[in-house]
Amino acid sequence: AQSVTQLGSHVSVSEGALVLLRCNYSSSVPPYLFWYVQYPNQGLQLLLKYTSAATLVKGINGFEAEFKKSETSFHLTKPSAHMSDAAEYFCAVSETSGTYKYIFGTGTRLKVLA
Amino acid sequence: SQTIHQWPATLVQPVGSPLSLECTVEGTSNPNLYWYRQAAGRGLQLLFYSVGIGQISSEVPQNLSASRPQDRQFILSSKKLLLSDSGFYLCAWSAIDSSRGVGAFFGQGTRLTVV
Numbered sequence: 418a419q420s421v422t423q424l425g426s427h428v429s430v431s432e433g434a435l436v437l438l439r440c441n442y443s444s445s446v447p448p449y450l451f452w453y454v455q456y457p458n459q460g461l462q463l464l465l466k467y468t469s470a471a472t473l474v475k476g477i478n479g480f481e482a483e484f485k486k487s488e489t490s491f492h493l494t495k496p497s498a499h500m501s502d503a504a505e506y507f508c509a510v511s512e513t514s515g516t517y518k519y520i521f522g523t524g525t526r527l528k529v530l531a
Numbered sequence: 532s533q534t535i536h537q538w539p540a541t542l543v544q545p546v547g548s549p550l551s552l553e554c555t556v557e558g559t560s561n562p563n564l565y566w567y568r569q570a571a572g573r574g575l576q577l578l579f580y581s582v583g584i585g586q587i588s589s590e591v592p593q594n595l596s597a598s599r600p601q602d603r604q605f606i607l608s609s610k611k612l613l614l615s616d617s618g619f620y621l622c623a624w625s626a627i628d629s630s631r632g633v634g635a636f637f638g639q640g641t642r643l644t645v646v
Binding site for chain 2 (some may be wrong): 430449451453458459461462463466486507511514517518519520521522524
């Protein structure tokens with residue numbers, strides 16, 4: 418079964434510092450992978466997605482993620498954190514065939530320090 | 532463009548009372564529809580998904596049920612709420628299988644508190 422693991426339920430960075438949020442997937446074949454952001458009491462917003470085209474994927478708000486098959490990873494990065502980046506971030510996986518499910522990780526809450 | 536509506540935004544219900552949460556999607560046909568529950572520190576748990584009218588797949592045994600009476604309408608129900616049903620419920624849609632890599636798109640959620 419597909420699954421994703423997010424290392425670190427809470428991450429704190431200083432404003433202007435690098436943001437790195439980790440995600441590892443478990444799948445017999447490379448799946449589709451996604452990062453979402455959630456602000457308090459709101460739904461999830463799609464940040465970026467990997468669908469087997471380019472391994473380095475750029476998303477909204479300056480975020481990007483790199484798909485590494487050898488490491489089964491899809492880590493999210495942003496060169497310089499902004500206060501408005503404080504939110505919860507979810508990694509998700511979808512199979513490329515078969516069922517239509519999107520499976521989410523447990524989330525990482527990002528705190529940005531002034 | 533496609534939009535998803537979910538209501539109510541917040542709900543406080545007594546234990547043992549029934550539940551009905553509704554979700555509708557506009558601007559697309561034959562979407563895949565999903566209900567997720569988010570509990571503190573537990574991420575998003577997929578409860579139900581549907582690939583068509585009347586077709587419901589349940590992911591976990593629980594006190595809830597789902598129905599899809601129309602193509603773009605998805606309803607989450609319970610006959611008798613439990614305290615453990617409290618949480619943040621999110622409805623989502625995605626395009627049919629050939630566009631699966633597009634991702635799922637979420638409503639604004641319903642905060643359910645069972646008292």
